[in-house]
Amino acid sequence: MIKYLRSTSEVFRVLFSFWSTSIASELEYQLNLVIEIISVVANLTGSIFILSLFYSPTTNLGGWSWHASLVVLGIYTILDGYTTSFLHPNLSRIVRHVQNGTLDFVLLKPINSQLWLSFRIFSPWGIPSILSGITLVIIGFINSQANFSIKSLLLSILMVLSSFIILYSLWFLIATTSIWFVRVWNANEVLRSTLVAGRYPISAYPESLRRIFTFILPIAFLTTVPAEAILNILSYRIAFLSLILAIAFLFISKRFWMFALKFYTSASS
Amino acid sequence: MKTIAVDSLSKSYLVTEKKPGIRASLKHFVARKTSFIRAVDNISFNINEGEIVGFIGSNGAGKTTTLKMLCGLIYPSYGSVSVAGYIPKLREKSFLRKITLVMGQKQQLIWDLPPMDSLRVNAAVYGLTDREFSLRIDELASMLGLNTELSRPVRKLSLGQRMKAELLASLLHRPSVLFLDEPTLGLDINAQLRVREFLSAYNQKYGATILLTSHYMGDITSLCKRVLLIDKGKLFHDGSLSALTEQLSPCRFVQIELAEPVNDISLAKYGEIVHQEGQLVKLLIPRSELTSRITSILSNYQIKDLEVKDPPIEQLIGKLLALGSFND
Numbered sequence: 001m002i003k004y005l006r007s008t009s010e011v012f013r014v015l016f017s018f019w020s021t022s023i024a025s026e027l028e029y030q031l032n033l034v035i036e037i038i039s040v041v042a043n044l045t046g047s048i049f050i051l052s053l054f055y056s057p058t059t060n061l062g063g064w065s066w067h068a069s070l071v072v073l074g075i076y077t078i079l080d081g082y083t084t085s086f087l088h089p090n091l092s093r094i095v096r097h098v099q100n101g102t103l104d105f106v107l108l109k110p111i112n113s114q115l116w117l118s119f120r121i122f123s124p125w126g127i128p129s130i131l132s133g134i135t136l137v138i139i140g141f142i143n144s145q146a147n148f149s150i151k152s153l154l155l156s157i158l159m160v161l162s163s164f165i166i167l168y169s170l171w172f173l174i175a176t177t178s179i180w181f182v183r184v185w186n187a188n189e190v191l192r193s194t195l196v197a198g199r200y201p202i203s204a205y206p207e208s209l210r211r212i213f214t215f216i217l218p219i220a221f222l223t224t225v226p227a228e229a230i231l232n233i234l235s236y237r238i239a240f241l242s243l244i245l246a247i248a249f250l251f252i253s254k255r256f257w258m259f260a261l262k263f264y265t266s267a268s269s
Numbered sequence: 270m271k272t273i274a275v276d277s278l279s280k281s282y283l284v285t286e287k288k289p290g291i292r293a294s295l296k297h298f299v300a301r302k303t304s305f306i307r308a309v310d311n312i313s314f315n316i317n318e319g320e321i322v323g324f325i326g327s328n329g330a331g332k333t334t335t336l337k338m339l340c341g342l343i344y345p346s347y348g349s350v351s352v353a354g355y356i357p358k359l360r361e362k363s364f365l366r367k368i369t370l371v372m373g374q375k376q377q378l379i380w381d382l383p384p385m386d387s388l389r390v391n392a393a394v395y396g397l398t399d400r401e402f403s404l405r406i407d408e409l410a411s412m413l414g415l416n417t418e419l420s421r422p423v424r425k426l427s428l429g430q431r432m433k434a435e436l437l438a439s440l441l442h443r444p445s446v447l448f449l450d451e452p453t454l455g456l457d458i459n460a461q462l463r464v465r466e467f468l469s470a471y472n473q474k475y476g477a478t479i480l481l482t483s484h485y486m487g488d489i490t491s492l493c494k495r496v497l498l499i500d501k502g503k504l505f506h507d508g509s510l511s512a513l514t515e516q517l518s519p520c521r522f523v524q525i526e527l528a529e530p531v532n533d534i535s536l537a538k539y540g541e542i543v544h545q546e547g548q549l550v551k552l553l554i555p556r557s558e559l560t561s562r563i564t565s566i567l568s569n570y571q572i573k574d575l576e577v578k579d580p581p582i583e584q585l586i587g588k589l590l591a592l593g594s595f596n597d
Contacts, residue, residue: 024382109365109394110366
């Protein structure tokens with residue numbers, strides 16, 4: 001137990017050094033910082049404008065009231081921020097590491113290489129999305145008059161975590177294939193645009209798409225399921241399925257990475 | 270004590286081939302023609318603790334592939350490797366703490382930040398305490414002659430300064446086995462000398478084992494008593510550098526500056542004339558005859574200057590590899 005705690009505290013120390021250097025890197029270029037801030041603000045304004053269109057009084061969407069689907073949109077925005085802060089900067093770097101052969105340095109460090117590659121960079125530019133996502137969730141939750149309980153809060157946190165893990169694992173699986181194919185940028189883009197489908201409740205889609213988003217691409221588990229947990233309408237069966245899925249995906253991504261490394265040939269010098 | 274033991278090590282790669290042109294590119298996209306290339310072919314050697322061994326050979330000879338198998342980055346196709354008692358390909362954490370790999374053409378320092386930030390990341394990864402960290406930085410920085418450079422962004426450092434900072438980052442965890450792949454690549458003479466001095470000092474201070482590849486023979490001659498010569502994946506020579514030169518060239522290189530011009534025929538009886546320009550003559554004289562012939566030259570001619578040395582090792586190795594006859 002003590003050993004476990006010690007290794008956990010070491011992991012936190014490493015993560016802290018990772019993130020403080022990546023923030024320092026961002027601050028190195030002052031003009032870029034200004035431009036980034038402008039782009040984040042512009043993006044947010046755009047999203048809020050689109051949102052205001054949603055507020056017009058119309059019928060509900062696939063059984064979801066407007067406020068309930070705001071929660072889905074909020075979760076989507078949080079995931080988008082998470083992607084900007086962690087998944088995109090880190091996992092697209094894997095491709096670059098493979099191309100340049102600098103993966104060698106990562107593999108020779110006495111640290112789990114998957115941990116390094118997945119969390120080395122923290123980009124602060126996802127934070128505004130995460131904050132506005134949380135705001136949306138709160139607004140949607142209050143206006144939809146759902147019941148609040150500690151139990152549903154815990155379940156919601158669990159479902160959001162499991163959504164983070166599923167999305168991360170999918171992304172990492174795709175990035176791993178760069179060991180063989182070297183350039184897999186496009187696949188990353190496909191994933192990002194598929195995620196956009198998670199903006200709306202899954203039941204808003206036609207039956208055939210709904211099936212694809214549930215069973216083939218687990219979009220339903222990324223946004224709709226956590227939103228249902230927040231709105232206190234999630235069945236335990238689905239919650240359980242989501243957890244199983246997260247654990248399975250994480251396990252597969254880990255095993256797949258180990259498998260891929262056996263084929264790593266390292267870029268020539 | 271054997272630190273590195275390599276036995277019948279081989280590595281084959283699957284490579285794709287493509288002819289130039291659009292048609293060939295389309296064909297390549299649909300159906301790739303692949304073939305196996307033997308990058309390393311059945312090599313065996315041992316390296317003892319504290320040795321500095323030079324690993325030489327032309328580009329694509331298989332040096333880097335071998336180094337990467339020794340680090341555990343690449344899985345061997347055949348044969349066994351043991352480094353510091355570990356099997357490298359398992360990449361156990363305790364193994365990784367003992368070794369380091371420095372690559373002259375790749376860098377691990379974060380480009381936009383001062384080296385100090387990258388060093389802090391490494392310290393956290395290797396679990397160094399703050400005290401250990403600052404002690405080691407002080408020590409290594411003074412050995413390398415670095416100080417304010419450590420707090421300047423990497424992109425603003427000269428190549429020499431950057432390489433020294435790279436070395437510092439690679440040695441922060443005080444490894445006992447160093448794999449250096451062209452650590453002096455692109456450096457000017459002063460920086461090269463500094464790096465050599467540093468490596469030699471590190472080796473003496475910590476008894477570290479060093480395997481080094483370089484295209485600068487100066488690195489090899491000044492650091493390595495022993496060299497491994499590899500070509501087309503095969504090991505050609507394992508032994509001292511002087512044995513290699515002797516074996517490669519039974520002659521020594523004599524450069525004479527005459528006081529007055531003479532015709533080359535008269536000097537040709539002393540050895541093979543490689544070059545003659547005005548009063549400057551360069552000769553190759555068999556080692557066994559060296560003393561007697563030089564004495565005779567000195568008594569028969571007015572000599573302004575005379576110098577005896579081994580033929581440049583680059584030339585010898587180039588000649589050898591071109592002939593490919595060393596194996597017999």
